[in-house]
Amino acid sequence: MALGGLVGLPILAPELVNAVSVVPLFAITALLILSAMRAEKGRRAWAITRAIVLPPLVLIVLVVWGFLSGLPGVVNRVTLSDGRQFLLGVGPEPSDIVYVLWQSVDRWGVFWRPTKYDLTYSDDGTQTADPALVVDPNGRRLLVRRGGLWTDCLDIETDIRACASKVEEPSQRDSESWRARSEDIERLVGLHPTASR
Numbered sequence: 001m002a003l004g005g006l007v008g009l010p011i012l013a014p015e016l017v018n019a020v021s022v023v024p025l026f027a028i029t030a031l032l033i034l035s036a037m038r039a040e041k042g043r044r045a046w047a048i049t050r051a052i053v054l055p056p057l058v059l060i061v062l063v064v065w066g067f068l069s070g071l072p073g074v075v076n077r078v079t080l081s082d083g084r085q086f087l088l089g090v091g092p093e094p095s096d097i098v099y100v101l102w103q104s105v106d107r108w109g110v111f112w113r114p115t116k117y118d119l120t121y122s123d124d125g126t127q128t129a130d131p132a133l134v135v136d137p138n139g140r141r142l143l144v145r146r147g148g149l150w151t152d153c154l155d156i157e158t159d160i161r162a163c164a165s166k167v168e169e170p171s172q173r174d175s176e177s178w179r180a181r182s183e184d185i186e187r188l189v190g191l192h193p194t195a196s197r
Helices: 014-038 041-068 175-189
Strands: 073-079 085-090 099-104 111-114 132-135 141-146 149-155
Touching: 014 041, 073 132, 085 132, 099 141, 141 175, 149 175
Parallel strands: none
Antiparallel strands: 073 085, 085 099, 099 111, 132 141, 141 149
């Protein structure tokens, strides 16, 4: 599934991949330690060296594989009353915090695909703290809370699209435009960002 999320193919649930990817690391480490213990006297030094050097190399390979696969770091997920599942994740970006909205392809949440909706981006990093994906009380909208403000509002009744809003896309570095957008979303859905914890 390498590069699956990046090219639009479904990926396995990130939590599942993260849990399963650690198994080879432990298995290789255990096998190397066992081989070092069973090695003949003359070969024991080489077996011990392998047991010390190879696990960190395997760990590096697993980290690079996770980055290249497009797996998001999971913030949280929600399940709607109709069974659809959404996941707020942090994209595998090397220098910025970029939030990505994912939708489950199946009803069990095993396979995921990024949605076509781009969440707002905070260039200066001010709107990145305390992220959460929230379903509004009516179950018709998904809300994204970051930095104590509503940053995104999505209508999800039929297809995923931005909520009708009187406020334009916020300026990436203008805190007042972020605040105005959050207040507009709050008026629309009747839910304050801090009340959704």
